[in-house]
Amino acid sequence: MPGPKNLDPSSSPRALLGAELRHARERKGLSQEALGLRLFVSGTFVGQLEAGTRRLRPEMAPLVDEVLGTNGFFERNCEASNKSRYPEHFAEAAEAEAEATAIRQYAPLLIPGLLQTPGYAHAVNRAYDPTAPEETIDEWVAGWMERTRLLDNPTTPMLWMVLDEAVLRRETGGRAVMAEALSHVADLARRGRVIVQVLPFSAGAHKSMEGSLRLMDFEDAPPLVYFEGPSTGRLEDDPATVAQLRFTFELLTASALSPQKSLALIEQVAQDYAHEEHP
Structure with a gap:
């Protein structure tokens, strides 16, 4: 299976990052609740990250990479997904x-x-x-x-x-x-x-x-x-x-x-x- 690609900020980066999070979690055989426990958040929050309705915070990204074994992917791409024109x-x-x-x-x-x-x-x-x-x-x-x-x-x-x-x-x-x-x-x-x-x-x-x-x-x-x-x-x-x-x-x-x-x-x-x- 090919590895995840870096995200293009012009193509809905939060949605792409959420999809990669779901794929990485499923490869590890973890439920949303189980991953949430490892990340110190709720399973509901993990589901919202995967759906692209919540942001992956930069301080959480290294822990996600560590738990899912994604070699720094989420830390590298977190900045792109968090770009916004709003306060x-x-x-x-x-x-x-x-x-x-x-x-x-x-x-x-x-x-x-x-x-x-x-x-x-x-x-x-x-x-x-x-x-x-x-x-x-x-x-x-x-x-x-x-x-x-x-x-x-x-x-x-x-x-x-x-x-x-x-x-x-x-x-x-x-x-x-x-x-x-x-x-x-x-x-x-x-x-x-x-x-x-x-x-x-x-x-x-x-x-x-x-x-x-x-x-x-x-x-x-x-x-x-x-x-x-x-x-x-x-x-x-x-x-x-x-x-x-x-x-x-x-x-x-x-x-x-x-x-x-x-x-x-x-x-x-x-x-x-x-x-x-x-x-």
């Missing part, structure tokens, strides 16, 4: 997002990245780093907009977004930018590309008041949840944690306005911004 804390989540079959998200403060317009993304990125050169902001926005190409597929991934009413009311980038951004969200909802619900202020206290949540499902890998904070982010695959947060999302959808009423509110607020009226 380090978000890169793994963005790459997992691209492989997801369904994404459910609660956004308490801003329009989710997949639904943003360039103007809105520019305002958000400028707020993140007020002193960054304009060309740097433009590069970040280009990366942001690259993510939205997921919506070119008319059905996959399935998107279900719950937006706190604060997302609609916080004027980000000015009234014209908000009018365009909310009209874009409404258009996606009208076309059936995304299910959008608004959690109104009148709903009062709810189960996710401490922050956002994002759940991702995959065809050939266990689900993930992504936790995000200022310049930080973490993926979690613990089944109990994922199940608990899935229940949280279900409670949020139950407290939110229906998709029809949500669409009407989004369009109303967009019109208010467009006509320079106060919501």
Whole structure:
């Protein structure tokens, strides 16, 4: 059997590295759980590495080579598989997002990245780093907009977004930018590309008041949840944690306005911004 080849970063390196990991593991006669024990991670994590939904970290690669007897292959090719145009804390989540079959998200403060317009993304990125050169902001926005190409597929991934009413009311980038951004969200909802619900202020206290949540499902890998904070982010695959947060999302959808009423509110607020009226 020919040995594994070095990876070409232009041809989905994480997927190729995952396939090589699976082949090497099977040659050793190890299950995902058995390999996970040797690597001090869960079998679920090994499965996600093989499916290309998680990154092989550079510090883990030498141990993988040692356990599987792959003569430094994973250490040599790990760097290529980890290249990303996204910030380090978000890169793994963005790459997992691209492989997801369904994404459910609660956004308490801003329009989710997949639904943003360039103007809105520019305002958000400028707020993140007020002193960054304009060309740097433009590069970040280009990366942001690259993510939205997921919506070119008319059905996959399935998107279900719950937006706190604060997302609609916080004027980000000015009234014209908000009018365009909310009209874009409404258009996606009208076309059936995304299910959008608004959690109104009148709903009062709810189960996710401490922050956002994002759940991702995959065809050939266990689900993930992504936790995000200022310049930080973490993926979690613990089944109990994922199940608990899935229940949280279900409670949020139950407290939110229906998709029809949500669409009407989004369009109303967009019109208010467009006509320079106060919501």
